[in-house]
Every structure is written in C-alpha cells, then in structure tokens.
Amino acid sequence: MRIGDYKESYAADEAVFSTPTSRFWLGVLFAAMAAFPFFAGDYLLYMANITGIAIVAALGLNILTGATGQISLGHAAFIGIGAYTSAILTNRFGLPYLLCLPLAGLAAAFFGILVGAPSMRMKGLYLCITTLAAQVIFEFLFVHWETLTGGIRGLNVPAPEVFGLKIDSEFSFYWITAVVVIIAATVSRNLFRTRMGRAFIAIRDRDISAELMGINLFRYKLYAFAISSFLAGIAGSLWVGHLRSITPEHFPLHESIRYLAMIIVGGLGNILGAIYGAIFMTMIPELLQSVLKYFESMFPQAMAFLFPLQTVVFGLLIVVFLVFEPHGLAEIWCRIKNFFRLWPFKH
C-alpha cells in the first residue's frame, strides 16, 4: 500500500515515474524485456516483433487521432510509404538500415504534412475523407508505379546489417524492435509533458478557444500529422527489416481501420492505451487461433464451422469492450492500480 505522497520539488511532482514503486516495476519490465528472447522460441519472438511494430504505428496514430482529434483513415498508407522508402533506399542506394529508419520516417512525415494541409479548412469527418483519399491514392501508387515499387510483386530486400551484424533472425531483430519501441514510447510521453502536447489536446477538446489561447491551429495540426506519420514511417521501415519483403497488399484500408481500432480499444489519447491496444489487437487473433487449434484435435469435423468464428469472436470482443469500457484498456489498468493502492483496506 502507498501511504502519503510527499514531494519536495515540482520536478519530482511532474516526473512520469514518480514513486519508487513505479520505478521498481519499470526496472522489472526492462529486465523482463531483456530476458524474454533468451527463453522464447521463434514463434513468440515473431509475435513480439510484429506487436512492437504495431505499437510504434499505434503510438503515431494515437498522437494524431487520439490526442489531436483528427481522425485518419490513411495510417496504413503512411506505414507503406515508410516501408517502400526504406526498401528503395536499401536496394538502390545501399544505405545502411540504421539510416533508412529515420529517412523512412521523414519521407512519411513529408507526405503526412501534404495530406494534413487540407486541415486548414476542414475538420472532423470531412478531413477524415481526405485521409481516406490519401489512403486510396497511395495504395494505387504502390500497385501501379511499377518502376519504383515493383507493382503487385512488391520488393524484396536483403537482411539488414547493423554495426556489421547481420539481422536475419527473429532473435536479432527483437533487439531493434525493442529499442525503437522504447524510444517511440518515451518520445510520445515527453510530447505530452510540454506545450506541444498540451496544444494538441486543446485542439481536440475545443479548437476555437485553443486558437484564442494563442495556438496557431494550422501549424499544430500539421505538427500532429508530421509526428504521427513519422512514427508510421518508422514502423514501415521496421516492417521491411523484419519481413524483408513488401507488397501493396500489406497496407490496405482495413489495416488503417485496424490501427484505429487499436487506439480506441486501448484508450484514445493515452500512451499506455495505444500500447495495450496494439498488443491486444495483435495477440488476441493469435490466441483465438491457438484455442481453436486445441479444439481441432478433439473435434476434427467442427473446424470448418469454428474457424470463421474467430473473426466473429474478435469483433464481439471489441464491441463488448466499447460498451463496458469506453475509455479502453488503459482505464481498466488505472482501476486495478487504484485498487491496489489502498489494498487491503477499502477506503
């Protein structure tokens, strides 16, 4: 139980991990992340990698849609831009992977600013439609600009090399994913401790009074678009490094919607929420599948009927979530923490 909460400076009061307990658990988390690959098999490491990539992208969308309130249906396209940029820079110019990562982010950020430009005049659902248009346009380009993107056959890239080491296994790529996830989460958290993050939330909550408070709406919306698609581009570059091949099929509209679902299930505008949402949306389908596999051994004939059911169950889970916990997984976590703060006393 945590009794009293004495702080002696404002810096201590504003720290993210403000109590020894929370710093202890952060240490435990890092230790667990570092130990994980030595115990996990290839399949689990693969899951960890794609979850990490999803986390980075979801953190990005969370800044734009969750915090700034600009609904984007084009997030998958920005991930795609990052992925193609990274692949093209590797194949044509032979740039090292660690350089491709930020460049992919910058390329995506550039297009993010272009797509965000209409936000000067439009907001809400109308802006949402322009992001949908961006999704469609970029998907079209991925397929038809064959000289650059390889058309529907896509591009293959060699295994990335970092400091002379070949990153060609799930085990080795795990370290890259882990570091990028930690950086992305730190950077997002920092953003909301300062003026820029506050401006984003102000624009979401009440844009008119935000402007009268001295916030240049257009500039800050563009910042949100840029940061969000920068993270998407990084996620795309991670994707390429991990799978070593891309096709346009990897970045369809329903992937954009899946990212929206992640941040909604996790908790809009909440950094932990984006992380939980990404984990939930990547792990649950896999979990459902392994449960079904287990039943398959018992009732071999039932599979034909059960297999499509996993999509239904997945959808149902999301609906149940939104009905009973509209603030997402982050809110549940908050309640659990508050419960243990007073435990074992009730008040």
Next chain:
Amino acid sequence: MPILEVNNLRLAFGGLQVLDDVSFTVNEGEIYAIIGPNGAGKTSILNCLGGFYRQQAGDIIFTGNDISSLSPDRRAALGLARTFQNIALFHGMTVLDNIKLGSHAHLKSGLLDTLLYWGRAHREEMKLREEIEREIIDFLEIEHIRKQPVSTLAYGLQKRVELARALAMRPKILLLDEPVAGMNAEETEDMVRFILDIQEERDLTIVIIEHDMRMIMDISDRIMVLNFGCKIAEGTPGEIQKHPEVLKAYLGEKRKHG
C-alpha cells in the same frame, strides 16, 4: 492613457446588423463594463476583439498597434486574454494543464526540445510550473483541485479555472464574458473579490460583460450600454443609472396619452 481603442466597429451577419458603428476607448488600469439587453451585441464585441469574428468596418487599436487584421493566436500573444460565457475549458486535461496551456504563446521549446524533454523543455516547464503555482494557483485558491480533470469540477470552480487560464496568458487586458452568470451570492462575492484583486495587484485592464447590475455598478469605473448593436450611453455608474436612454432600453417607455 488608452490601452484599447475601438473605432466605428461594424459587424453584420447577412441582413442582421449586429454592431452598428460602435466606438469606445478603454483606459489603462480601469474596469470597463459593457452592458445591454440580450442580443445587444456585447459578446460580439469581444469576439471581434479576440479575432474570432472579422468586422466589416472599423479598426481596433491595442497598445498603439492596429490589430484588426491579426489572427486570434497573434492577438493572444500580444496580451489579449478572455474567458467565455459558456465555459470553454479543455475537458480532457487537468486543471494544471489547462492553466499551463494559457502560457502557450510565451513558451519557446520547439519540436525537438519537447520530444527529448530533458534540457531546455524541462527547465522551461519547471519554471512555468513554479510561476503558475506562485502567482495563479495560490492567488485564486485552487490548490486542492490542481490535479483534477476539469470535467469533474463544480460550475463555480470551472469559472475560476477559466480565469486562472486567462491569467496564465500574461495578458495586458482581460476580457471577461459574464464571469458570475449562474453563480450564487457567495460564489459571486468570491469572483468579484478575485477580479478586484487582479486589477489592483497586477495593474490589469479589465473589460467585463455582465447582467448582474448590482455587481457592475459596484465595481466598474466606466460603463458602456449597447442596444440592438448601437452604443446608447457611456459613463460612470452614477451617470448610467440616471440616463434616460438606458432606462428606456431596460424598462420601456411610458405610453404617452392623447
């Protein structure tokens, strides 16, 4: 010395003349009240001053500069702060963050600073926090709620937080749109005390719109009366109370017989 000069302001929405040739000046350090029946155009004046409405004619001179064509965020940075009739706080943020947001235009950390946080952004945030605690939170007696989300607060407290946010903008002039509307006697008294303290201790100029006549007559130095978008009177509370045009606008005319 005038800090704000409004000359021949005209505003129309389609055929509806909202403000018709309104001119007034506000002197440094005074409390200037704008009163008038509902729909007289009081809030529209504030919206023109803040840049939310663009007037069709007339100009606004603030501390010697013509700000008529500046965008709302530029005007805010120059020292024009306001509160709203229907509270316009940011509901997803805590009280503290709402107040910090008021200082937005005075902070300098850029994109990279905020992403890295340590260093310049950290120093700036700590300085800001200390200033806000010392000069605003303490002053307005809202220490106990500083970490609460504003949506959980009572109406009177929300109004006070809005005032705190406006103060954090380090304004030269404070535009208050019905600061005590919907408050009970005790809350009104508290708010009036804060407004008077602000004016005295910080040498702020205050423009206030309010329907609570007792309060207006008590605290304002000068009053302007609007009716249907026209300025019908201006003067000290004593003059306004006896002004025939004002009595006509508020109470109506005696029917003349014969």
